[in-house]
Amino acid sequence: MRGESERQATMMLGLTPDGFVPKDHPLRRSKPLADSALRRISPLFDEIYADSGRPSIPPEHLLKASLLMAFFTFRSERQFCEQLRYNLLFKWFPDLSVEDEAFHPTTFTKNCERLMETDAAPVLLQEARHRRFLSPDRFTVDGTQLDA
Template structure:
């Protein structure tokens, strides 16, 4: 079931995240462009999710978080979650309210399918969408029963962009992935992030 892309503000919170972001900050324009693109994909997102079951993390939030990870050269999902716990700018860009719980899904290969890693991910409130080992898997049915798990396994890829930018900013100097399709997906997303990073200056010219 597709999760809603809505920030739930607190009744007792006086922090307006948008007001904390400087008017001329480049992420304001980038976020607007990304949101317009995501809105055009709304119908396609709906097709990918069932209308029943536990709500997933909104795909829009996952995409915004992935873009932040690339744009700010954050090396892991764990570091990204730590940043979103205290970074108001990141919370605003992703679409989280000031009191919203940070919750992400980690897609990874079978090397991450161990009881210790899965327990650590759950402790951090990260959904372990990790590929299962053929035998002695630590991934239980409560994870694999959801449509989002199968979707993650098909689209478990990173994000990327132009060769020089991808290697220095996007962390592509040494890829963490195998298989051409995964590497291709990572490169495509980095290209999008690289273009987004350049857009504010190009549009202002």
């Protein structure tokens, strides 16, 4: 006898995104390094944000999401945010839960401006250089030379 598909409107999970990421996935090696670098610059984040008002999205989440966009060469924040809605790997790396909403693409624009105006970006780049995450290679995009 043929079984029928039963629709399930809601689902309760006792799992975290970590349970869905393979143990040998390359990002598992990168995540502790990113976490360590962000812990070092955490005091700078405290200086950027006010003590009162509505809580923001943690800058650590946004910076890790930016790393994912670079690692996976997303063409736009909008494309990344679409993937963030349903890709558990992309929820795991920036420490989001399964239930967390994806960022709105404009979130990056507004918050990146704030982060770039501080000492956080140079410190993060210095950490990346120290750990040899940056390549001395150069490449061009639209005729503009960029450091890789």
